[in-house]
Amino acid sequence: MINEKNSDYLLAIDNGTQSVRALIFDLQGQLVAKSQVKLIPYLSPESGWCEQSGEYYWDKLCQACQSLWAQGIDRTRIKGMSVTTQRGTMLPLDSDGNPLHDAILWLDQRKAEPEKSLGGFWDPLFKVMGLEETINTFRSRAQPNWLYQARRDVWDKTYKFTFLSGFFHHRLTGEWVDSSGSQVGYLPFDYRKHRWAKKWDWKWRALNVREDQLLPLVDPGDRIGEITAQASALTGIPEGLPVIAAAADKACEVLGSGGQHPDVGCLSFGTTATINVTMERYVEAVRFLPPYPSAIAGSYCSEVMLYRGFWMVSWFKEQFAHIEKARADEAGIEAEALFDELVNTVPPGSMGLMLQPYWGPGVKQPGPEAKGAVIGFGDIHTRAHLYRAILEGLAFGLKEGLEAIEKRSGCKIKELRVSGGGAQSDAAMQIAADIFGLTTVRAHTVETSGLGAAIDAAVGLGLYQDFDSAIKAMVHKGKRFEPDDEHYKMYQRLYREVYLNIYKKLQPLYSKIRDITGYPE
Numbered sequence: 001m002i003n004e005k006n007s008d009y010l011l012a013i014d015n016g017t018q019s020v021r022a023l024i025f026d027l028q029g030q031l032v033a034k035s036q037v038k039l040i041p042y043l044s045p046e047s048g049w050c051e052q053s054g055e056y057y058w059d060k061l062c063q064a065c066q067s068l069w070a071q072g073i074d075r076t077r078i079k080g081m082s083v084t085t086q087r088g089t090m091l092p093l094d095s096d097g098n099p100l101h102d103a104i105l106w107l108d109q110r111k112a113e114p115e116k117s118l119g120g121f122w123d124p125l126f127k128v129m130g131l132e133e134t135i136n137t138f139r140s141r142a143q144p145n146w147l148y149q150a151r152r153d154v155w156d157k158t159y160k161f162t163f164l165s166g167f168f169h170h171r172l173t174g175e176w177v178d179s180s181g182s183q184v185g186y187l188p189f190d191y192r193k194h195r196w197a198k199k200w201d202w203k204w205r206a207l208n209v210r211e212d213q214l215l216p217l218v219d220p221g222d223r224i225g226e227i228t229a230q231a232s233a234l235t236g237i238p239e240g241l242p243v244i245a246a247a248a249d250k251a252c253e254v255l256g257s258g259g260q261h262p263d264v265g266c267l268s269f270g271t272t273a274t275i276n277v278t279m280e281r282y283v284e285a286v287r288f289l290p291p292y293p294s295a296i297a298g299s300y301c302s303e304v305m306l307y308r309g310f311w312m313v314s315w316f317k318e319q320f321a322h323i324e325k326a327r328a329d330e331a332g333i334e335a336e337a338l339f340d341e342l343v344n345t346v347p348p349g350s351m352g353l354m355l356q357p358y359w360g361p362g363v364k365q366p367g368p369e370a371k372g373a374v375i376g377f378g379d380i381h382t383r384a385h386l387y388r389a390i391l392e393g394l395a396f397g398l399k400e401g402l403e404a405i406e407k408r409s410g411c412k413i414k415e416l417r418v419s420g421g422g423a424q425s426d427a428a429m430q431i432a433a434d435i436f437g438l439t440t441v442r443a444h445t446v447e448t449s450g451l452g453a454a455i456d457a458a459v460g461l462g463l464y465q466d467f468d469s470a471i472k473a474m475v476h477k478g479k480r481f482e483p484d485d486e487h488y489k490m491y492q493r494l495y496r497e498v499y500l501n502i503y504k505k506l507q508p509l510y511s512k513i514r515d516i517t518g519y520p521e
Contacts, residue, residue: 029474173225181247252452269422273309304401307360355393
């Protein structure tokens with residue numbers, strides 16, 4: 001519904017893995033209008049590959065914008081815009097800004113072959129620190145390294161390596177500029193300084209990238225450029241509209257949830273589930289894994305992620321929820337809307353069924369050999385118990401991440417803010433409140449990532465003097481969930497006495513499985 005109140009507007013483009021959204025917010029943070037275009041998440045020309053055409057992403061962005069204007073938006077009230085995108089999706093571009101190869105997504109599993117040692121003191125240093133496998137994984141997963149080895153013709157023609165945000169910024173403004181807040185992935189980025197690494201840094205030895213192949217960076221809130229006539233003709237965005245740097249989607253989610261202080265923990269119940277805490281200092285929640293750039297210039301997001309996260313809800317739907325899918329199809333709703341009924345038929349603790357959500361292995365956390373586990377099965381358990389165990393297991397995993405952040409930072413979290421598609425489930429929200437033992441607050445809008453980008457635009461345009469005042473005006477709390485003391489006490493015992501021991505007990509067996517089967521590689 002269009003807001004008739006006389007107000008300035010801000011445009012946010014949010015390109016996730018599943019869809020691209022064009023969003024209009026007013027200066028009170030209310031969503032005025034929304035256009036969403038679903039995406040084919042990726043194509044897999046070979047097993048494990050996840051790629052998508054850069055032109056496809058651009059066409060869908062244009063389509064989302066044109067659908068937005070069809071809703072009758074007064075474009076003269078839009079004062080500026082920002083872009084936020086999925087993290088780690090990279091494109092090689094020629095000097096005209098055209099993709100030389102499909103975008104390689106963050107989900108992609110292709111690997112470059114091992115190359116020669118890093119040289120100097122780096123190899124013995126990483127060996128002593130126990131980081132050999134982490135560094136080798138970094139090198140093998142880096143998209144520029146794969147292109148250098150497998151598609152040298154493309155690598156040789158590459159004028160710039162950029163994430164999806166930099167590609168969009170160039171298409172919209174003609175400028176070769178990206179935000180430091182969007183640099184999450186396999187490029188030689190200095191996570192302490194939020195700039196490209198110094199020439200002596202080991203990343204230059206590990207990655208097949210030249211300094212001249214990287215975009216100049218500006219901070220979130222800085223100006224990228226203005227909408228060109230060509231971009232205006234394709235998107236309908238007014239020519240000359242200022243484009244302000246934002247950050248990657250997870251960082252913008254944190255900002256759009258109001259998580260600007262270190263006593264607020266921000267949970268993202270998305271495809272990848274994360275716990276984030278904004279810090280003004282550099283804090284590694286997991287040793288040697290850097291905090292990512294915040295959407296607030298100069299700040300950091302200390303983060304722990306569960307790689308598959310609420311993807312497990314989709315997995316459950318495909319494998320076990322045929323009844324709910326049929327009912328949902330008849331009612332014209334999403335099947336997930338019926339899942340709370342399943343959860344509420346099962347008591348807290350799932351009658352002893354425990355799940356550890358390592359459906360996607362990690363590098364340092366928990367470890368490259370990790371696999372998922374479900375223990376405690378009995379003849380009383382049904383798919384409803386399994387579904388509740390999934391939600392509880394995800395919350396246990398995020399709680400473990402939060403405790404790691406608290407331990408490393410010395411900060412104590414007092415409240416949780418939750419965003420992402422999974423946050424629309426009252427059952428998931430209450431389970432989180434009970435497991436963490438904290439007041440858990442749903443964001444006032446499902447479009448927290450877009451709102452975070454809009455806040456960056458508002459500050460960059462001077463519509464608010466700083467991030468604190470912008471957040472105070474534009475972020476509002478939604479429904480609150482308070483922990484149940486009895487449930488919290490039971491969950492604490494399950495967490496301390498069982499959950500935290502599952503990986504320790506099974507890790508040797510996971511390593512054996514890996515050795516025998518070769519999976520995970």
